Amino acid sequence: MMAGPRVLIWVQHLLGVGHLHRAASICRALLRQGATPLLVSGGLPDPTLHGIDGIGFVQLAPARARDATFKILLDINGEVVTEEWKSTRSTMLQDVVNNFAPDMVITELFPFGRRQMRFEMMPLLQMLRGMPNRPLIFCSVRDILVDRGKPQHDVDSITWLQEYFDAALVHGDPSVIAFENTFPMAEKIRHMLIYTGYIAEQHVIPYTEAGIDEVLVSAGGGAVGMALFQAAIAARPLTMARDKTWRILVSPLENPHNITTLREKAPRGVIIEPVRPDFPGMLHHCLLSISKAGYNTMMETLGGGTRAVVVPFVGGNETEQALRAALLAKRGLMHMLPEPEMTPQTLAAIVDHALASPKPDPTAIRLDGAEETARCIRAEIEKHRR
Numbered sequence: 001m002m003a004g005p006r007v008l009i010w011v012q013h014l015l016g017v018g019h020l021h022r023a024a025s026i027c028r029a030l031l032r033q034g035a036t037p038l039l040v041s042g043g044l045p046d047p048t049l050h051g052i053d054g055i056g057f058v059q060l061a062p063a064r065a066r067d068a069t070f071k072i073l074l075d076i077n078g079e080v081v082t083e084e085w086k087s088t089r090s091t092m093l094q095d096v097v098n099n100f101a102p103d104m105v106i107t108e109l110f111p112f113g114r115r116q117m118r119f120e121m122m123p124l125l126q127m128l129r130g131m132p133n134r135p136l137i138f139c140s141v142r143d144i145l146v147d148r149g150k151p152q153h154d155v156d157s158i159t160w161l162q163e164y165f166d167a168a169l170v171h172g173d174p175s176v177i178a179f180e181n182t183f184p185m186a187e188k189i190r191h192m193l194i195y196t197g198y199i200a201e202q203h204v205i206p207y208t209e210a211g212i213d214e215v216l217v218s219a220g221g222g223a224v225g226m227a228l229f230q231a232a233i234a235a236r237p238l239t240m241a242r243d244k245t246w247r248i249l250v251s252p253l254e255n256p257h258n259i260t261t262l263r264e265k266a267p268r269g270v271i272i273e274p275v276r277p278d279f280p281g282m283l284h285h286c287l288l289s290i291s292k293a294g295y296n297t298m299m300e301t302l303g304g305g306t307r308a309v310v311v312p313f314v315g316g317n318e319t320e321q322a323l324r325a326a327l328l329a330k331r332g333l334m335h336m337l338p339e340p341e342m343t344p345q346t347l348a349a350i351v352d353h354a355l356a357s358p359k360p361d362p363t364a365i366r367l368d369g370a371e372e373t374a375r376c377i378r379a380e381i382e383k384h385r386r
Helices: 018-032 083-100 115-129 151-164 184-192 226-238 256-265 279-283 295-303 320-330 344-355 369-385
Strands: 006-011 036-041 056-059 104-108 136-142 167-171 193-195 215-218 246-250 270-274 288-291 308-310
Touching (some): 006 018, 006 083, 018 036, 018 295, 083 115, 104 369, 115 151, 151 184, 167 184, 167 369, 184 193, 226 256, 226 288, 246 256, 295 308
Parallel strands (some): 006 104, 036 056, 104 136, 167 193, 215 246, 288 308
């Protein structure tokens, strides 16, 4: 009997943790389908990462972005990474790949993003291409790319994809938005695109009794939520949910002084606590979710059939969250408040509107992306082995 396929997924989260959690969901699906996944993370360790028992995990020297421009990388001590640091990490990554001997290597986002990581991606891809038994090389990418206004970057992405990669897994549904809507050169690589559906964890949902009939306020794992948290506290007494518990989940990356101030201003009935690994479970029985519009949070919210208000992140010229949120709001699956329009009054108004609306239908879009991705990976490896 042929051994289960060995699949290595490289992921680099720089600001939030969504990329890491999405890659972990794919690994869990691969494990359920009999594969041997290895998750290689280059971001800061994430205490909320859950459900990775049985999954190989390698932590590279951690890096994060200094700010929302993503231009400067910092190490775990907050220092700008050096050329020596880059060389050491690149060598470690190649050693990990050689020791694991994968049937497939998946790079999360690269070459459509994470250009900052070329120092390790290009040597890795060149090494893989030169192997006698070259593994398949796939890219894993979200449905929507951020418009950086740099056409040469798109040309580079196409060039690298065609030179080194076998396919690109697009974690979206073309009936919602096609990849070419945010990547105009997609026509050149149409034959390489495989749509998987959206990834929403549907199997490993942490059980919790926390959050029942509460209003949950969250902003993911990055330091981008303080304005939303402050507006939520001020909006609470203006809403029909004024007598409900409001639970605000704060990233440890937020400024400690701001967190202290938030706690001091929180009235009775408002809980301030760190982000927690059972958040997906809380979404299944909360009254309402108020959040940023990150890919993972939105899909987990839809999967839970939860009423939601989203305030898309727009810092650093980000366009991805706002576009996806607008598309899903148009379908009646959530309610969107543009960040520049957010005040306690506008937030309270949209909260009341959401509470008075029907719950969203979790079957309205494809949310089986993790299982479909795993099925596709197994099928492609089996063809490659013949």
